[in-house]
Amino acid sequence: MAGLVSGLMGVARGLTAVAALGLTGCAMYFDPPSLAEAPMTVGERKVVIQSLVCGADGRVIAAGVADSLTDLEGVVLYSSDRGTTWLQAAIEPRAVGVSLSTVVWPAGPEKGSTFLSGFRVGENLLSGMRSSYPPGPWWSSADGGRSWRSTTVRMPLPPTSDIGLGIPEPVVADAAGTVVAAAADRGGPLAMLRSTDGGRTWHRQSFSRLGHYGSIVSDGLGRVALSGRSRHDAGVIYWSADAGATWSESNISTDGKFPFRAPAALRLYRSPAGTLIAFNNDRLGKGRSPALIFSSANNGRSWSFVQGFAKVGRIVGLGIDREGRIVAVTEWGRVLLGDEKGTTWVLSEGAIPVELSTAVSQVIFGPDGVALAVQYRGGIFRSTDGGQTWGRVDSGLPDRQFDLNRHCIDGMGLVVVAGGGGMLARSTDWGATWQPGRIIGSAATSQ
Numbered sequence: 001m002a003g004l005v006s007g008l009m010g011v012a013r014g015l016t017a018v019a020a021l022g023l024t025g026c027a028m029y030f031d032p033p034s035l036a037e038a039p040m041t042v043g044e045r046k047v048v049i050q051s052l053v054c055g056a057d058g059r060v061i062a063a064g065v066a067d068s069l070t071d072l073e074g075v076v077l078y079s080s081d082r083g084t085t086w087l088q089a090a091i092e093p094r095a096v097g098v099s100l101s102t103v104v105w106p107a108g109p110e111k112g113s114t115f116l117s118g119f120r121v122g123e124n125l126l127s128g129m130r131s132s133y134p135p136g137p138w139w140s141s142a143d144g145g146r147s148w149r150s151t152t153v154r155m156p157l158p159p160t161s162d163i164g165l166g167i168p169e170p171v172v173a174d175a176a177g178t179v180v181a182a183a184a185d186r187g188g189p190l191a192m193l194r195s196t197d198g199g200r201t202w203h204r205q206s207f208s209r210l211g212h213y214g215s216i217v218s219d220g221l222g223r224v225a226l227s228g229r230s231r232h233d234a235g236v237i238y239w240s241a242d243a244g245a246t247w248s249e250s251n252i253s254t255d256g257k258f259p260f261r262a263p264a265a266l267r268l269y270r271s272p273a274g275t276l277i278a279f280n281n282d283r284l285g286k287g288r289s290p291a292l293i294f295s296s297a298n299n300g301r302s303w304s305f306v307q308g309f310a311k312v313g314r315i316v317g318l319g320i321d322r323e324g325r326i327v328a329v330t331e332w333g334r335v336l337l338g339d340e341k342g343t344t345w346v347l348s349e350g351a352i353p354v355e356l357s358t359a360v361s362q363v364i365f366g367p368d369g370v371a372l373a374v375q376y377r378g379g380i381f382r383s384t385d386g387g388q389t390w391g392r393v394d395s396g397l398p399d400r401q402f403d404l405n406r407h408c409i410d411g412m413g414l415v416v417v418a419g420g421g422g423m424l425a426r427s428t429d430w431g432a433t434w435q436p437g438r439i440i441g442s443a444a445t446s447q
Contacts, residue, residue: 031400031401032400032401032402032421033046033397033398033400033402033421033422033423035422037398037400038421038422038423039397039422039423039424039436039437039438039439040062040077040086040418040422040423040424040437040439041066041422041439042066042075042088042439043066044068045066045067045068045071046066046067046420046421046422047062047064047065047066047075047077047422048064048065048066048067048099048419048420048421048422049062049063049064049077049406049418049419049420049424050063050064050065050099050100050101050118050164050166050406051063051064051100051101051102051166051167051406052102052406052407052408052416052418053102053104053114053145053408054083054408054409054410054414054416055144055410056410056411056412057144058079058080058081058082059078059079059080059144059145060078060079060082060083060408060414060416060426061076061077061078061079061089061102061114061145062076062077062078062079062086062416062418062424063075063076063077063100063101063102063116063118064099064100064101065098065099065100065118065121071096071123072096072097072099072121072122072123073094073095073096073097073098074091074094074095074096074097074098074099074100074118074136075088075095075100076088076089076091076100076116076145076148077089077439078144078145078146079437082410082414082426082428083414083416083424083426083437084426084435084437084438085437085438085439085440086437086438086439086440087146087439087440087441087442088439088441088442089141089145089146089147089148089442090146090147090148090442091116091139091147091148092147092148092149092150093137093150095118095136095137095139096123097120097121097122097123098118098119098120098121098136098137099118099119099121099133099163100116100117100118100136101116101117101118101166101167102114102115102116102167103115103116103117103154103155103167103169103170105154105170105199106170106171106172106179107170107172107177107178107179107198108177108179108197108198108199109198110198110199113140114140114141114145115138115139115140115151115154116138116139116140116141116148117135117136117137117138117139117153117154117155117157117167118135118136118163118166118167119133119134119135119136119157119159119160119163120133120134120135120136121133121163131161132159132160132161133159133160133161133163134159135156135157135158135159135160137150137153138150138151138152138153138154139151154199155167155168155170155181155183155193155199155202156193156202156204157183157193158183158184158191158204160183160184160212161184161212162184162212165184165212165213168181168182168183168184168193168214169181170193170199171216171217171218171224172218172220173194173218173220173222173224173240173243173244174218174220174221174222174243175220175221175222176196176243177196177198178194178195178196178243178244179194179195179198179199180192180193180194180195180216180218180224180243180244181193181216182214182215182216182226182228183214184211184212184213184214188206188211189206189207189208189209189210189211189231190206190207190210190211190212190214190226190228190229191204191205191206191207192204192205192206192207192214192216192226192244192247194243194244194245205247207226207228207238207247208231209230209231209232209236209249210226210227210228210229210230210231210236210238211228211229211230211231212228212229213228213229213265213281214226214227214228214229215227215228215266215267215268216268217268217269217270217276218270219270219274219299222240222241222242222243223239223240223241223299223300224239224240224243224244225237225238225239225240225268225276225296225299225300226238226239226240226247226268227266227267227268227278228265228266229264229265229281229282230264230265230266232264234251234252234253234264235251235252235253235263235264235265235266235278236249236250236251236252237249237250237252237266237268237278237300237303238250238300239299239300239301241299248301250296250300250301250302250303251303252266252278252294252303252305253303253305254292254305254308255305257305257308258290258292258305258308263280263281263282263284263292264282265280265281265282266278266279266280266281266294267279267280267281267315269318269342271320271326271340271341271342272320272324272340273340273341273342275295275296275297275341275342275343276295276296276299276300277293277294277295277318277326277338277342278293278294278295278296278303279291279292279293279294279314279315279318279328280292280314280315281314282314283314288311288312288313288332289311289313289314290308290309290310290311290312291308291309291312291313291314291315291328291330291334291336292305292307292308293305293306293307293308293315293328293336293338293342293345294306295341295342295343297341306342306343306344306345307344307345309330309334309336309345309347311332312330312332312334312336312347313330313331313332313333313334313359313360314330314331315328315329315330315336316329316330316331316360316361316362316363317329317360317362317363317364317365317373318363319363319365319371320365321337321369321371321385321386321387322368322369322386323386324340325337325338325339325340325386326338326339326340326342327365327371327386327387328345329352329360329363329371329373329387330360331354331359331360331361332354332359332360333351333352333353333354333359333360333373334347334348334351334352335347335348335350335351335352335387335388336348337386337387348387348388349388350383350387350388350389350390351390352373352375352381352390353381353392354375357376357377357401358375358376358377358379359375359376360373360374360375361374361375361376361403361404361405362374362404362405362406362407362417364407364409364415364417364431366409366415366430366431367430368384369383369384369385369386370382370383370384370430370431371383371386371387372415372430372431373390374404374405374407374417376401376402376403377399377400377401377402378395378397378398378399378400378402378404378423378425379392379395380392380393380395380404380417380425380431380434381393382431382432393431393432393433393434394433394434395417395425395434395436396425396434396435396436397423397425397436400421401421402419402420402421402423403419403420404417404418404419404423404425405419405420406418406419413427413428413429413430414426414427414428415427415430415431416437418437423436424436424437425437
């Protein structure tokens, strides 16, 4: 009963909001992992991991929050052996009441540096039950992630209504290093943050027709597109040809070719061929949602409805197979195959076995046709032929209700997946075999 109460209270706090977005919903909290089953614990608290960073030198950094009924505290975990063993990193000052995420800076003098921040969720359960969470302080590390010290604010984040979204990822918009990020503003208009001097100063612009869950894609040459959750009835996308200095609105619609209008929530993907692809990030109608796909050949100025697939579920991940085709995987385990521009699509015969409580939450694409589909309850399926066929692999984690909704890769075979319930697993062979992580102490006491 204590685990059930803690899980349900966690939903109210919003700390594990991302894990609760799937169809499993509150059912995820009726069978949580026990403290003894969770590999990532601090004292008597399981760690909810909000972000992961895999370095090229074997370092892995995980940031999140350790929460219980009585206290909440931001936590950073550090591994120097590709995620096999972990130390709790020292944070000064402590991140009491702050849910932490990491940001790898993409441009300017600090390019490649990892920073730490988050949102103030409250020091305990009662203070954490709010609908608006202000941004917290920032930290930086001078020793690769073993310890963190207070630093200046890198992005002027607005308050948020959804802690589970974490810190927005900044994107390089042009060759001069202009940086843009889409920030949620506590359920209000989506805010676009823009810096032309490496993050020292910022300009903020609000988009009244978009709410949160924003995504930005850029070609790095000044052409940028922005999507989010529409605050009206139909999907809206904004595009810019000057690295986000000015924006124009582009409407998107199924043009009566499918029983649904354009979805209210859209995500964006830029194919290697340069085509922009938009797809629904929300569920439409009753029962299993369709997957709707739109494309733009002019960097978001105009959009065409490409195809809709009924009752396959919304798309949760896109990537490229060894033949250059675009592969899309839905939450219900169906695989859609598109050409290199995403203008024609077919439904693959290959599918990932799913049940109501094991929908796919994220997809990870590796080299040479490798793809990993990660499910609720910690199930992992692997494909070596671009999604045509799938086989289950043992994650080493217990069969309980939790979500592995974060991941990082190092490009050399390392894959780390993590999420709620103190759960983390790692693979060094692109997902063929897995082992749970293990906390062995703190960085301060290991030196």
